[in-house]
Amino acid sequence: MGLTSLFIWLSIKVDEPHLFIDRIYIPTLNKTLNSKSNTSLIFTLKLVNPNKDKGLQYDAVHLNFSVFTNQNTTRGIGNGTVERFYQGHDKKAKKIVTVNGVGNLTERVNGKVYLRVDYVTAVKYKILVWYSKRDHLWGGANVEIDDNLGLKVGKKGVRLGGNEPVKIVSGGVKLCGGYRALVVFFVVFVALGFT
Secondary structure (H helix, E strand, O other): OHHHHHHHHHHHOOOOOEEEEEEEEOHHHOOOOOOOOOOOEEEEEEEEOOOOOEEEEEOOEEEEEEEEOOOOOEEEEEEEEEOOEEEOOOOEEEEEEEEOOOOOOOOOEOOEEEEEEEEEEEEEEEEOOEEOOOEEEEEEEEEEEOOOOOEEOOOOOEEEOOOOOOOOOOOOOOOOOOHHHHHHHHHHHHHOOOO
16 A cells, blocks of 8 residues: 555656756847847747656747846846647757847846846646646746857856846945945944944
8 A cells, every 4th residue: 555655646746847048149239240130039948857757748838038227127028939849758858939029139237238038838747648737837037148249148058947046246346244244333333423
């Protein structure tokens, strides 16, 4: 009985797929082309099924792209869709999608271009010959773009919905560790007139 329960539990337990932005290319940011007429955004979405014995049936994966105009504000630049498909167990898939009409991206945050990429989809897990109910997934990440070549910075894919989003670097003075407490103490000391 116990061994049967263990096998049933292992066959029902599922892991969510991992989605990565593998590549992004924005031709209007490529300074070697010197062309502002190609207003498209081309990206490769990598989808990883970590389940060793379960397939995935994806609904359409909808992606929303925004550019940061400052550290807290974004402006939408386009949407892309990966059509529904089936992914076998323990498989990886790469889907290339083009988003047209992105326009000229002149916004910079501290001299750098950052995109916000958000996705939403639903998957059904294929367990033996049956499909589970739909599991709705969503997430996003910040992606730094090289404004000389129009490519994503770094070779490693950026995980959408992962635990470590790309941080947008602040232009402010960096304070380390315990010095923050000293600065606050000093400001309060001066404000109360104890000098």
